[in-house]
Amino acid sequence: MASYLWRKYSDYVYTKWERTILWDMMEPYKKPKSFTPLVTIYIAAFYTGVIGSAITEQLYKEKYWEDHPGEAVPLMKPKFYSGPWKVLRGETLPPNQ
Helix, strand or coil: CHHHHHHHHHHHHHHHHHHHHHHHHHHHHCCCCCCHHHHHHHHHHHHHHHHHHHHHHHHHHHHHHHHCCCCCCCCCCCCCCCCCCCEECCEECCCCC
16 A cells, blocks of 8 residues: 555656656747736725725814814815824825924
């Protein structure tokens, strides 16, 4: 039984080695992989973020209007940005100030 298993294993390794040699010779002639799936994923992620931020801002406005009816809604502070962020009279200041 042990010799049978060793023989099967050696056949497997030998054929695996043959396949590796064959595909290594074919590698330079293979068609390059397409970027279409990657680009599609990036586009989907971008628009998911855009839609998510629009929904978040709308919910923020609705909550503010419930607490302060008839008032202008102030700008929403960014959630994932911890750098300097100043607002003067409803306008964001340029980065150099």
